Amino acid sequence: MQPTWKEIEQQAKEWVVEAGESIKEALEGSFQINTKSNPDDLVTDVDKSTEAFLYNQIKRTFPNHRFLGEEGVSEAIEDLKGIVWIVDPIDGTMNFVHQKQNFAISIGIYENGIGKIGIVYDVMKGELFHAIDKEGLFVDGVKLTKQTERPLHEAILGVNSNWLLEDRAYQPELVRIAQKCRGTRSYGSAALEMAYVAVDRMDAYISFNLSPWDYAGGAVLLKEAGCKATRFNNEELSFLEKGTVIAAKKQLHETLVQQLQEGSE
Ligand SMILES: Nc1nc2c(ncn2[C@@H]2O[C@H](COP(=O)(O)O)[C@@H](O)[C@H]2O)c(=O)[nH]1
Numbered sequence: 048m049q050p051t052w053k054e055i056e057q058q059a060k061e062w063v064v065e066a067g068e069s070i071k072e073a074l075e076g077s078f079q080i081n082t083k084s085n086p087d088d089l090v091t092d093v094d095k096s097t098e099a100f101l102y103n104q105i106k107r108t109f110p111n112h113r114f115l116g117e118e119g120v121s122e123a124i125e126d127l128k129g130i131v132w133i134v135d136p137i138d139g140t141m142n143f144v145h146q147k148q149n150f151a152i153s154i155g156i157y158e159n160g161i162g163k164i165g166i167v168y169d170v171m172k173g174e175l176f177h178a179i180d181k182e183g184l185f186v187d188g189v190k191l192t193k194q195t196e197r198p199l200h201e202a203i204l205g206v207n208s209n210w211l212l213e214d215r216a217y218q219p220e221l222v223r224i225a226q227k228c229r230g231t232r233s234y235g236s237a238a239l240e241m242a243y244v245a246v247d248r249m250d251a252y253i254s255f256n257l258s259p260w261d262y263a264g265g266a267v268l269l270k271e272a273g274c275k276a277t278r279f280n281n282e283e284l285s286f287l288e289k290g291t292v293i294a295a296k297k298q299l300h301e302t303l304v305q306q307l308q309e310g311s312e
């Protein structure tokens with residue numbers, strides 16, 4: 048008999064907490080640090096061992112489920128058919144290495160491309176953001192029901208200052224948006240920043256260059272919070288390709304997409 052989404056979510060939550068304990072132990076010792084696409088794109092053997100732990104648990108327990116992870120522990124996948132676990136074992140590796148905090152384990156479980164379960168676990172704070180499709184958003188088992196829409200001038204916006212300084216597409220529009228909002232914040236973990244929008248600690252999060260595993264978990268949390276997460280051009284997020292992300296309360300999302308589109312015309 049197929050497990051229920053509740054049973055799958057419960058199992059996934061247990062695994063992320065167990066993985067978090069191993070990550071905390073690793074932080075007390077030494078670990079290997081390497082780089083990937085550029086000198087600032089860090090990866091450690093803890094990222095890889097965490098992904099391997101989650102992959103092995105999933106394949107042992109749900110053998111017909113598929114896996115898409117950042118560190119390539121499993122074979123690559125070209126489609127989202129069936130049930131796919133999209134996993135970032137440590138989102139915010141730079142923070143893990145430099146700060147030993149402000150990082151998360153992120154899991155999005157998708158069925159034929161539709162988000163069914165989202166889990167973002169702040170390992171050092173022990174804060175677990177979780178959601179099942181159509182069942183609401185929870186933090187550590189407590190359901191969140193309140194979401195406040197705020198206009199741009201009253202909004203806290205999650206944006207990395209790099210996007211405002213570098214000569215990038217949309218840079219003038221992003222500067223104008225940053226000038227209009229109440230304040231900006233940057234935590235260096237898309238998974239955490241999308242969870243913060245979902246639980247109303249920020250009103251929007253904007254980023255270039257994110258991978259599906261950075262946002263697959265947060266996208267489900269945001270859907271259950273009644274928020275919206277799309278590409279800058281309002282197209283749906285792809286869970287197979289990198290790209291831009293705007294995650295926000297619904298009305299603010301519309302404002303932000305409009306302001307970005309106005310500038311790009
Ligand atoms: N300043 C930049 N930050 C980036 C970029 N791409 C992603 N990010 C942020 O870092 C983490 C990377 O995730 P990890 O799993 O590799 O630690 C991601 O969540 C974003 O917050 C970038 O090009 N520049």
Ligand SMILES: [Mg+2]
Nearest residue numbers: 135138139261
């Ligand atoms: Mg990541």
Ligand SMILES: [Mg+2]
Nearest residue numbers: 117135137138
């Ligand atoms: Mg990662």
